[in-house]
Amino acid sequence: MLLLAMDTATPAVTVALHDGESVVARSSQVDARRHGELLLPAVDRVLQEAGLKIDAVTGVVVGIGPGPYTGLRVGLVTAATFASALSVPVHGLCTLDGLAYASGIDEPFVVATDARRKEVYWARYDNARTRVGEPSVDRPADIADQVAGLPAVGAGARLYAEVFPDARDPEHQSAAALAALAAERIRAGEDFPEPRPLYLRRPDAQVPKNYKVVTPK
Incomplete structure (x- = not known):
């Protein structure tokens, strides 16, 4: 087992690798405005630290929130993309x-x-x-x-x-803890929630109620 875990539902951009027994590499940076910029370099960093390549991953774990829309979707989309490319399962866990x-x-x-x-x-x-x-x-x-x-x-x-x-403590989320929890649940044969965003709020962006009518001149 080699789980790649990530969570961007909070200001912490956090990634970890877990081999089913323990965390083998981890990376966390707290920056509420740079989830998209920091996540993939963090994945590269933990793989390099562990001396592994991405094709060694057997499952992806992702925090599903609750969290703000912009940050949360970065981790969910990235996790789904890795899982699809590697043909491995993706496990959602509440942040x-x-x-x-x-x-x-x-x-x-x-x-x-x-x-x-x-x-x-x-x-x-x-x-x-x-x-x-x-x-x-x-x-x-x-x-x-x-x-x-x-x-x-x-x-x-x-x-x-x-x-x-x-x-x-802790103040901030850690993908290392998320990965360890996922590994424990996998060994116990427990179910996981769907890897879908848990927003708890309606989005700020709304479809206009009255469209502006534009007539040709």
Whole structure:
């Protein structure tokens, strides 16, 4: 097994290789505006670090969000392209699940990432491997009662310390954790969500309601 994992649903552009037992190479850069520019060089970098070629990959893992449209689609399209070119499966995983897994927390907690517009993408977990319910997007003040007293990980938790006073690491997503989680689920024969974007919001761009009528002169 050799999994190529990537996630661009958050400001972290992160890539890793996992051989089914451990991570063999990883790369992460935090830059919310350069997902498309940084992702493929990161793939090249981890392959070179591992001394492997792309045709050694037996599966692709990708974070499906939730996340903003522009960044999220970069990773999903790239993962689908690699999977198609190599004729290997592509496994989708919730980005928040990767952060939860990396935390190693063994008690109820929250993962919260920055959704911009003074909101967070968030979900509750019983432990690092078990999510409770589906991810949501909300203003932190609106969920204060639901997350009160719980530790929290992710950049969203650090942004809103008044709602998440017990903020813990990790702050940013890691493809290494995502790959390790995927390898664990593959060995257990578990199903994966479809590698489709989890936006949770309607797109900003809208089709105009009234088209401008242009008449020939």
